[in-house]
Amino acid sequence: MSRATRYDHVIVGGGLQGCLVSHALAHHRPEARVLLVERASDLCGNHTWSFHESDIPEQARAWFDPLVAHRWPGYLVRFPALTRRVGIPYATISSAGLREATRRLAAEAHARAGRGALVIRSGAACEIVSPTCVRLGDGALVDGATVIDCRGRAAAPGPPRGAGYQSFIGHEFRVGRRWPAAEPTVMDVREDQASGFEFLYELPFGPDRVLLEYTRFSEDPGCDEARAEALIATRLAEAGAHDTERLRTERGCLPMPYEAPARAPNAAVAGGYAGGWYHAATGYSMPLAARFADILARAAPDRVGAELAAAAAGDSLRRGFARFLNRLLFCLVTPRDRWKIFRRFYRVLSEERISRFYAHRFTVADAARIVVGRPPSGLAPLRFARSFLSPTGPGLT
Numbered sequence: 355m356s357r358a359t360r361y362d363h364v365i366v367g368g369g370l371q372g373c374l375v376s377h378a379l380a381h382h383r384p385e386a387r388v389l390l391v392e393r394a395s396d397l398c399g400n401h402t403w404s405f406h407e408s409d410i411p412e413q414a415r416a417w418f419d420p421l422v423a424h425r426w427p428g429y430l431v432r433f434p435a436l437t438r439r440v441g442i443p444y445a446t447i448s449s450a451g452l453r454e455a456t457r458r459l460a461a462e463a464h465a466r467a468g469r470g471a472l473v474i475r476s477g478a479a480c481e482i483v484s485p486t487c488v489r490l491g492d493g494a495l496v497d498g499a500t501v502i503d504c505r506g507r508a509a510a511p512g513p514p515r516g517a518g519y520q521s522f523i524g525h526e527f528r529v530g531r532r533w534p535a536a537e538p539t540v541m542d543v544r545e546d547q548a549s550g551f552e553f554l555y556e557l558p559f560g561p562d563r564v565l566l567e568y569t570r571f572s573e574d575p576g577c578d579e580a581r582a583e584a585l586i587a588t589r590l591a592e593a594g595a596h597d598t599e600r601l602r603t604e605r606g607c608l609p610m611p612y613e614a615p616a617r618a619p620n621a622a623v624a625g626g627y628a629g630g631w632y633h634a635a636t637g638y639s640m641p642l643a644a645r646f647a648d649i650l651a652r653a654a655p656d657r658v659g660a661e662l663a664a665a666a667a668g669d670s671l672r673r674g675f676a677r678f679l680n681r682l683l684f685c686l687v688t689p690r691d692r693w694k695i696f697r698r699f700y701r702v703l704s705e706e707r708i709s710r711f712y713a714h715r716f717t718v719a720d721a722a723r724i725v726v727g728r729p730p731s732g733l734a735p736l737r738f739a740r741s742f743l744s745p746t747g748p749g750l751t
């Protein structure tokens with residue numbers, strides 16, 4: 355078997371994390387030779403990745419900011435008896451934009467013809483043989499000083515041990531009349547919660563373009579398509595948007611674990627979902643994926659593993675607390691009452707605390723403010739207690 359070119363970095367998985375790492379490396383280590391391998395026919399899938407601007411570390415802004423497709427100065431949340439505008443700037447990166455920017459990066463490195471390179475190989479799955487070697491789809495072995503596992507959920511050996519799920523169906527529309535809102539509504543929550551916490555998510559990309567996404571937090575990974583379509587249609591009707599063209603659909607399901615994930619021994623450096631670099635309680639990957647990319651790219655080559663491990667260790671209490679919140683949500687509170695947890699979050703927390711929570715930089719005092727207070731109605735304490743004992747979670751009761 356041929357042993358092909360050696361790279362400084364081999365990135366396995368060209369989704370959100372793999373592409374962010376490519377951009378951070380191009381900025382901090384333009385001399386590095388990087389191979390990015392994606393099993394799908396192209397990079398990035400079909401997503402809209404939103405985040406709070408305050409999620410992004412200041413030192414990552416130079417390479418991160420050019421990737422941002424849309425920005426808004428704030429957003430709304432709507433619950434029964436509570437509407438709040440949160441004045442934290444909110445923003446989005448699109449799959450299409452990130453794909454194009456990453457391809458451009460590879461073309462620019464090629465045109466420079468210097469030592470640095472970004473080579474993209476898509477269309478075949480790649481196997482991680484060791485922390486410094488991968489096997490490509492054609493069987494060729496490739497060495498890398500660092501192999502970075504960015505395979506997302508595909509890296510996990512099976513379903514998560516104990517988790518709830520956040521499932522989504524979203525449509526992007528062109529609308530025939532001006533959309534009535536200029537800022538996102540991150541949660542539009544109606545009182546008739548049928549089978550878990552559900553809400554509509556609204557991103558106005560312009561006066562005539564909007565993404566409407568149905569989201570449900572539930573014990574099971576399925577999504578009620580009819581319910582999603584009904585809520586989206588209701589919102590279009592409320593907005594007076596009768597003349598619409600559907601431009602795109604995105605869907606997916608994200609586990610929200612309350613058990614710590616198992617990690618394979620001697621595994622390669624792992625980022626994104628594969629490495630636990632995502633916010634377990636919000637489902638947002640961006641804050642930790644951007645942080646991972648920046649730390650990795652700044653680290654001296656022989657210190658990459660150590661610096662990432664130190665950063666993860668420094669964050670382990672927060673990761674544990676995020677999983678604990680998921681346990682509270684999925685095991686302690688009954689499905690029809692879950693929305694009250696989120697209403698309380700937005701009722702009592704200041705913008706500073708909200709921003710630190712989403713950015714995964716919350717303090718002990720922030721954590722206490724989230725959980726200490728009058729308990730929600732609809733508790734299931736027995737189920738909550740059982741969730742600590744069963745390795746597969748409490749089961750549906």
Ligand SMILES: Cc1cc2nc3c(=O)[nH]c(=O)nc-3n(C[C@H](O)[C@H](O)[C@H](O)COP(=O)(O)OP(=O)(O)OC[C@H]3O[C@@H](n4cnc5c(N)ncnc54)[C@H](O)[C@@H]3O)c2cc1C
Nearest residue numbers: 367369370371393404480505506508606626627638639640
């Ligand atoms: C519908 C939906 C909406 C979301 N919205 C947001 C949001 O607004 N903001 C946010 O921050 N997060 C959001 N998330 C979460 C976020 O999309 C994911 O957590 C994030 O994509 C994880 O990044 P990743 O790079 O680890 O994995 P992915 O983006 O899934 O990328 C993994 C890549 O690895 C590839 N791959 C897998 N196995 C192999 C292999 N053997 N060889 C080569 N390639 C391989 C896959 O094809 C894929 O392209 C959302 C998730 C969903 C499902």
